[in-house]
Amino acid sequence: MTVEFDAAHLGPILYYRGLEGDALQLAAMVMLPIGERPETLRTDAGDHAPTLLREIGRSAVWRYDFGLTPSCGSYRLGDQSYDVQTDLHGDMRIAFASCNGEEKGDLDRDQEERNRMWAHMCAEHRRAPFALLLQGGDQIYADEATEGHPLSEDWPDKAGRPRNAEELKDLADHLRLRFAERYVQALFGEAPSWIMARVPTLAIWDDHDICDGWGSLYRSKTHSEVGQCLYAVAREMYLLFQHAAVEGDIPDLFMDETGTSLSWQRALPGVKLLAPDLRAERGRRQVLGAYGWSAVEAMKPGSEHTFVISSVPLLGPRLSLVEGLMLMIPTMQKYEDDLRDQWQSRAHRKEWIRMLKQVIAWREEAPVTILSGEIHLATRAEMGPDETRVHQLVASGIAHRAPPQSYARSLGTLAGLGDAPVSGHPIRIHPLPGQSQRYTAERNYLELRRTHGKWHAVWHLEESGDTVPMVLE
Template identity: 60%
Template sequence: MSVAPSTRHAGPILHFRGCDPDGLRLAAVHILPETEPAPAAIRTATTEVTPRLLTTLDGLNLWRHDFTLTADEGGYDLGGRFHPVVTRLEGDMRIAFVSCNGEENGDLDRDSAERNLMWARLAEEHTARPFAVLLQGGDQIYADEATYDHPLTADWPDKLPDNASPADLEDLADHLTARFVERYMQVLAAEASAGLLASVPTLSIWDDHDICDGWGSLREKVTRSAVGQVLFTVARRMYLLFQHGAVEEDIPDLFMDATGKSLSWRRNLPGLTIFAPDLRSERNRKRIMGPAGWLAVEDLQPSGGHTFMVSSVPLLGPRLSLLETLMMAIPRMQHYEDDLRDQWQSHAHREEWRRMLREVLRMRRDAPFTVLSGEIHLATRAEMVPEETLINQLVASGISHRAPPKAYARCLGLFAGLGEAPLTGHPIRIRPLPGQKHRYVAQRNFLTLDRQDRHWSAVWNLEEDGPTPPLALD
């Protein structure tokens, strides 16, 4: 299945590669029909860069410009149009954080204005006060329907074919590639966000819907099957291409594990370290990260005045292990097992959760530490205390995914009142957003992070209630 004609052009889409004394290193991706010529060269005040063809997928060419902007340049020219970029990253700076950009069912058929309402608001925010970086915290697409309409995956993940020939698996890979391309193009070509993506370099981590619902928490005979491995291989390639503008040979330069087993990444900015552990590539029902992922985390030494950790699944959460026990005792609720097993708080991952929290406390000794997360389709925040080792967690989830019922958020808030303390002496508390009465807010939302006079604060922009008062982070 090919993408619709209206979504066969996208770009430029900026990706944040790093910054150093020479300037801000960027990659700009352009996606065009293979029948069309390459995009024009990118021109800056100091250089001219022609594009490189990364690959051809489903009749589309993916082109990439690699270039550097010095602090004084402030943007780039492509085809006669100037795209401004924040190039001075010392001092005051703004960062945007989003997650959950889609829905499980019927996302391709949604009205674009309704679907991308919060993207349009984020673009307005950028116009008023530009962002230097856009962080995307997982579920940038919802690929759940990509498995439909193919005989090998028509009943995924409940049933698997007894055997599949190499030709059948190759046909499945082609089918999945087209379906993933379709979804990525819907996101990248959206009018509401196109200008933002051309001017604000992104950094992304993936979550389950970027592969399929519950990937890694499903039965291992499903994910390890030939069909499951084709699905993962295609999803991983699409993630690299569309969310990082990258191919396999770029992995050592972009990710903490040069082998690519884990796609965890870090970037150092002036006065700030941002890192994102990969919670999907090595996941199975008994673990969240594997050896490569843990090595990257344990070797990480933040540098700068603040550390942001992007955790696709909330690191600080309520006592979900109790809810897991209750739900597994009710036969009708057992199909939610993979959703609960996805969480750090699951019985299956409790020791690993403690391990990560100890690593976070280690890093907290050197600088203030904030966890950024999505995944739950609600807005909330959490703290792990005491004050001298305070960890803030900010959850902004649902840039386009419609919010669950408010009653669900209220019930979850009552449950969160039980508290949790996986590490002795470091209780976790779920707190209301500034200006809100309840712990969880059932509205679509995004988060903005603002550094002024070397101090960071956070504001949630809520679909119905608008921006919250700022929350000080250090």
Template identity: 60%
Template sequence: MAAQDGFAGPILHFRGCDASGVRLAAVTVRPEGAAPPGPLEAGSGAVAPVLLAGVAGLSVWRHDFALRADEAGYRLDGRDHSVVTRLDGDIRIAFVSCNGEENGDLDRDSAERNLMWARLRDDHARAPFALLLQGGDQIYADEATQGHPLSEGWPKNVPDHPSGADLDDLTRHLQRRFAERYLMVLAAEGCADLFASVPSLSVWDDHDICDGWGSLPESCTRSAVGQALFAVARQMYLLFQHGATDADVPALFLDPAGGNLGWRRDLPGVTLWAPDLRSERCRDRVMGPAGWTAVESLQPTGDHVFMVSSVPLLGPRLSLMETLMMAIPRMQHYEDDLRDQWQSHAHRDEWRRMLEQVLRMRQAAPVTILSGEIHLATRADMGPDATLIRQLVASGISHRAPPKGYARALGLFAGLGDAPLPGHPIRIRPLPGQRHRYVAERNFLTLDRRDGQWQAVWHLEHSGSTPPLALD
């Protein structure tokens, strides 16, 4: 159904699995006052919906259910939806990021905007995916602050002492604007069928809140308006990207208090985990105590570890670029973008700390980092072969690519290399079949495990699919 009608779903969220099958949550959105969805029918019986929230004139419902390994899917409101339920053999995983643009995203032509989603849907029809990993910027909420007196000037002009009534009105405004964007994405043609059949696991990045959240001046982010913005973004992230509310946080995230929303899920032979790089971020840190406690206590199991880092962990010497650009007055407005990166001067100690943790996990199994954020496709390696860590970047499933000249210039800069940990140099590599380090095309990534071996393929808007890259 059309997003403007207030209908969306079902949208599947992955809760976990064991030898008997998979645990899932299906979220359905209806206009306030509309009839709720019917019972969800699976092999284990009928499951009634639970009202999660009423917000922005919408009712958000959830069915919690499980599918046995021998079941093919579920039925809801007269429609059958197939789901991959065997996760212990050959499986496929899709990875996407950057699903939108900063300006005018609601007004884009749907077919153009969702071209790569349609290709992902077609690929799923050919060989079904068991899981959809979403690596950040699932919506672009940058324009959500527009149209309200308290936030119209965000982030340059922020009122000092807004009244409680005005803040409540701002909250309602932001809830409507965020919900509008989520429904546009979740009900879009080319996306909706995928979301109904492929369970998602998502991590957020700045545009899910606002451009540069955490790297902006703290006079903005810690203001009453900034805190209202973050609270609404967090509420909507939980609701639409995890099918959850605060009551579900202890069961779904590594920090039961919810100060950091990093998560971990285990599949047969695989550990999937994602640090939350936004909830505790400020200009001088990427994560706080809750985030670091979760990372440093994480003990992976299985034969392969996939880490989802919303901002690329392995990257070029952006600290050098940061120094050069800050010396040029006309370029200083890029400071927030550069400070967002692990490689920023402000975060270099934390960068080493995270790299050391990933190396620790590498002792147990091969580690592959999945990332987005840069609107380009690329890959990177760190370290000698004995402790090799790979990073695969797929960024821009709907965000249009920057100019090719930008990608070429960044590739030349990346040739300088970096080695934040002695003996573990980082090298930016071309994709299989490509000459240059960065590809300026919209893209998504697929991961296939066949006979116990993982391989990755990038799907590029104009160049097509790359040859597979072995990961083990």
């Protein structure tokens, strides 16, 4: 599949910036051919002119910044009006999704099949509107973006050595276009673009937004000239397409003004959202670096309910046992990066405990629920005694097809061993409501529903349908 960036006017995609009083602060992004001026965005409060963010190939990316209030819940571009849920003080629905693609051949998939769960989300929004869309990582699968250029064709098995700056610049230009075409597919497909024009989004990235296993690969690869070029382009495109932002916007959107860590926090009435960046500083022996930990320690939980977005599940089975076994079997060592990527890896255990203790400290101030994706399965977990229980909800694979049932069963067996890295706070993996296995192998997304002041979780499963609402306390 080849995307012609000057073929059509694309957008808008809506992004959540925060609250000023009762007013939602939003951004809307559009793409159109270079030289064509976007139309004025109109709300009841006035007209809003766009800002040019950057040009890619023959396309330009523009952003509108504006606000909507409970009494002004729509905006207009051209002859199209878009309604947005702006009354957020009572009942509320938030959607959470992750893993929007596949490692191989994603650009060539049938779009109706690929976006089936996005279409389901659109139907749900028409029935009762979502106020926010949280995206928990792997919004694109950029693994094939390195193909087609001599410096990166064999990445990550081999990283080419550029002879001069011009070759490295040519690689950056190649990668920029390849990343952009994947973002165009992910954001501007019929169903995703419909919902994202009406529901503001917030996103955190994971490895496939860069390349498979970024940060768990060996330093000789990630810190090579090709590896650093790949990361720089992926970061630039993540800012642009997942936040409608460029480098100069970082101090306004992220907790680390230097942009070394892209951790963020936001609030809605009665809700706090905390999202530590688990990729920017990741290495084979660390998940977060100094900037990431500074951001985590500065995060403040809400007074009513706090959702923590961990792109990699924070509560999980004892994968260190499998990791040790794999290292003893030469044919299985190729999967080491996948296990090293998890919080539960032996290499990250001290850091994992540190994060768990931070979550427990937040739980002392308010109910805490962890949201995660990454594993292409749906599941849930609990940590701690009943009086200070922490829930984890995993919704993974809105577009990625589910792995075999045998894989889900094997992982469920491993999860039965249990773990308690923090004394007095055992971790338990449970089936979804109505399911018999701990892990459900179906495409899915998650709904967080506040009704009469209480939060509930509902998984929307491709084959099994919707789960019974589960109370979050």
